[in-house]
Amino acid sequence: MFFSLAAVEVGEHLYWNIAGLTVHGQVLLVTWLVIAIILTITVLGTLKLEQVPKGLQNFVEAVFEYVSGIAKDQIGEHEYRPWVPFVGTLFLFIFVANWLGALVPWKLIKLSEGELAAPTNDINTTVALSLLTSLSYFYGGFKAKGLGFFARYISPTPIFLPINILEDFTKPLSLSFRLFGNILADEIVVSVLCLLVPLFVPLPVMVLGIFASSVQALVFATLSAAYIAESVE
Amino acid sequence: MNPIISGASVIAAGLAIGLAAIGPGIGQGTAAAQAVEGLARQPEAEGKIRGTLLLSLAFMESLTIYGLVVALCLLFANPFAG
Numbered sequence: 001m002f003f004s005l006a007a008v009e010v011g012e013h014l015y016w017n018i019a020g021l022t023v024h025g026q027v028l029l030v031t032w033l034v035i036a037i038i039l040t041i042t043v044l045g046t047l048k049l050e051q052v053p054k055g056l057q058n059f060v061e062a063v064f065e066y067v068s069g070i071a072k073d074q075i076g077e078h079e080y081r082p083w084v085p086f087v088g089t090l091f092l093f094i095f096v097a098n099w100l101g102a103l104v105p106w107k108l109i110k111l112s113e114g115e116l117a118a119p120t121n122d123i124n125t126t127v128a129l130s131l132l133t134s135l136s137y138f139y140g141g142f143k144a145k146g147l148g149f150f151a152r153y154i155s156p157t158p159i160f161l162p163i164n165i166l167e168d169f170t171k172p173l174s175l176s177f178r179l180f181g182n183i184l185a186d187e188i189v190v191s192v193l194c195l196l197v198p199l200f201v202p203l204p205v206m207v208l209g210i211f212a213s214s215v216q217a218l219v220f221a222t223l224s225a226a227y228i229a230e231s232v233e
Numbered sequence: 234m235n236p237i238i239s240g241a242s243v244i245a246a247g248l249a250i251g252l253a254a255i256g257p258g259i260g261q262g263t264a265a266a267q268a269v270e271g272l273a274r275q276p277e278a279e280g281k282i283r284g285t286l287l288l289s290l291a292f293m294e295s296l297t298i299y300g301l302v303v304a305l306c307l308l309f310a311n312p313f314a315g
Contacts, residue, residue: 010309174295174299177295177298177299177302178291178294178295178298180302181295181298181299181301181302181305182294182295182298184305185298185301185305188305212291212294215287215288215290215291216291218288218291219288219291219292219295222288
């Protein structure tokens, strides 16, 4: 007489053993799907390039313009072009990953252990992305200034040395935690609301989640471009 | 799990997220107020004001999210359990 319409439980990840390393299988599966979607759209949109774009090429060009706008705003007119692929990839990957996690009915696919969701709800993914940003701003700094790059640790005054060193650790930390916390928190809130009132009440939170996750993609890409700009100027 | 650790973790998790919501709440309210005032003075700058406001809100939001991550860590991945 009492049946369960919804349930929430803490489960286990789906672990795969590849070459002696243990990885989270469900994150890899959705990541591959995200990569496949982005590649398909870009390849199909640029197959037959026309001077006056229409249809899919128009959409792809609009996305490209938006993404290079992000890089141009932060890095400046003269040096932004080499960084557009990196910043654009960050933005597109995080955006498509978050939206896929929120919009696709993953529950239909039953895994042996764990369940499919946005890949960015795993701290490993977001830490990897922010370490990529760290690596790229170090690379940019070295390429632009050589060993003079280390002069930024004692600017504006040498008293700032511990703060600047700490900043090298807090930048990737804050980037990764911001994205991870936003996505995981939204998923937990939606699942708890679905447990309490499965009809209609989770919907506003899901819409908020979609909006917030796209803003987080923009923030991640903008901050990466800003860090690169800071070390390249 | 040791009951003292369980109890302390639960209290700590609640405090972490509760206190973490205060500061950014005030900050975001101030930011939105200034944005609305700027919009009232110059309605044609709406696009830029809205874009800057959303970006700033996301930054302030992340401070609350740090508290949430600590709370989640205490509840689901407690390093002192067992």
